[in-house]
Amino acid sequence: MVEGDTLTAMKKNKKASVEDKSCISALIEEIRARSRRFESISFSFVPRKANNTAHILAEEGKYHACSMYWIEEAPERVEREADQDR
Known part of the structure; x- marks a missing residue:
């Protein structure tokens, strides 16, 4: 379980199949690549x-x-x- 206080990043990581073209796309792609190493993973927004x-x-x-x-x-x-x- 990954919790984060950046709502945008948490939403983007939940949509793994959608290509990201935002200014944080490199970060999102790295998170997605590392996420593939886990059997299961979830992303949740936490204030x-x-x-x-x-x-x-x-x-x-x-x-x-x-x-x-x-x-x-x-x-x-x-x-x-x-x-x-x-």
Whole structure:
């Protein structure tokens, strides 16, 4: 299950057979290509207010030049937000 706070992107990914010609078409095509690796996948819109921890995690990733993977713990800012969401 993929949740996102960008309604346009979530709608475009649900319509996998429709060719996208928008300014985000490269991103949509990459998401579709990666989606094919899963047996099943679904896309759902979730308002940012309900998805704030994921938003902060994505923001945190912008501060790093290379890919980062947080397995057992996340940056302190993200963990604080997750605690507040509970």
